[in-house]
Amino acid sequence: MKKRSADTSPRARALFAAAALATALAAPCAFAGPTAAPANAYAYIGYPNDGQTVPAGKPFKVWFGLRYMGVAPRGVKFPNTGHHHLLIDVDLPPMDQEIPSDRNHLHYGAGETETLLELPPGKHTLQLLMGDDKHIPTNPPVYSKKITIYVK
Template sequence: MKRFSIGAATALLLAGPSFADGHRSPAPENARAYIVSPADGATVSNPVTIVFGLDGMGIAPANVEMDNTGHHHLLINTDPNELDLDTSLPATEQIVHFGGGQTQVTKDLPPGTHSLQLLLGDWSHVPHDPPVLSEAITITVN
């Protein structure tokens, strides 16, 4: 009969991955995020519906730790090279979290030109290694 030790289980949980220790979940080599619509270069009106795509991985809500899954983060006018990819992504007006596993959003954007890009985050909002990052698209809101 196997014994289960509460102390050992607690130690495993405490030693497990955490966004605080810089742990990044691995991403499969073929994983790819992309924006289905609007098309790059499109001129759109408010509200703007942005549809997310993902190949090679699955969608899981935040706080659900499963291999080869994550949830989308929409980067609006944000350069991903300026983000710390070893920590949990902040939730801002420019880094919009979809921790419920959403695959699209309808959002008002200010008139003008905007850069949109998707970045997949793991269960704790930390980007995968390597990052699953879409190509940036540019849209104009009239």
């Protein structure tokens, strides 16, 4: 019996690539939560600005911006809404799990759009991440650019 070799013709490779792409597109996304968000929505930090220095030893205001999406408190499930989470000195968490709640992941589940924050002297990063009614990032994830501030 003659052994068959794999078909490596351009046509076979194209069919394989098309099948792999169709499978990937049909599979549920494991990289974000179950709550839909508008594709054009984005979050931003309105203050402080990237690279800004804020005074040490006293609280400073951080205000949150959001476009093409609404803010709703935790537990309120309404289309195209979520609530803010402020990430301090950390990278984005897994997008298919509940956002941690600790000193580096602050939750604003009452629907707040600003806060007073006091940080120790030094270089810090801030980033916003929107969560759904259960603190899980939306799909697609809505987050701000990570900014760097200096506390002196």
